[in-house]
Amino acid sequence: MYPEPMLRLIEELAKFPGIGRKTAERLAFYVLKTPAAEAMKLAYAIRDLKKKTRNCSLCNNLTEAELCRICADSKRDTSLLCVVEQPRDLIAIEKLERYRGRYHVLLGNLALLEGIEAKDLAIAGLIARLRRSASAEHEQDRIREVILATNPNLDGDATALYLAEELKDQGVKITHLARGLPSGGSIEAANRANLFEAFARRTAL
Ligand SMILES: [Zn+2]
DSSP states (O other): OOOHHHHHHHHHHTTSTTOOHHHHHHHHHHHHHSOHHHHHHHHHHHHHHHHHOEEOTTTOOEESSSSOTTTTOTTSOTTEEEEESSHHHHHHHHHTTOOOSEEEEOSSOOBGGGTBOGGGSTHHHHHHHHHHHHTOSSGGGSOOEEEEOOOSSHHHHHHHHHHHHHHTTSSSEEEEOOBTBOTTOOTTTSOHHHHHHHHHTOEEO
16 A cells, blocks of 8 residues: 555554554654654764663663763752662653752663563662762762652552662661552653652652
8 A cells, every 4th residue: 555665664663652554654654754863863863862762871861971960969858769670760750850869760660560670680780879879979979868769559659668678787767759649540641649658758668
């Protein structure tokens, strides 16, 4: 029905989450009628994203440099470490413009049914950070509180419980976002006021 290059684009677009075959066809027609220079911007943006974006060597946040903007910022509060599942959760919390500590991104959550286990998450790096912090020379360089900000759903809760157990001997206070975010949802999808509340009323585990 379609010329081969058109078909290829439709098939690639249809792989995106939330994009069905119909929408992929519509997008492909849009690209077809867009001037070449304009359409190539999309191709270059994808190429640059894959080439230039990586995970921060300390916290796994997205970055173009070795360290992300937050890890490189000496004004951030070293005593607070917020653990999230994905970089997009970190972005949702940053948008609140309230939290001034640092982060650790797990790059996933425990999902035993899907075969995702603790070893698949960036937990070793988290424990290493806590150990380094515990032996920091200056008191102000030490992490005092780890905030578990996993998503408010079954897998997120399982991940938080696992981490609370793993980290209990690291000599830091462990807290969890307060209940109140819509259950089964995500930090990313939570509204600003709810997320703000969950942060402000976080509880010790
Ligand atoms: Zn970082």
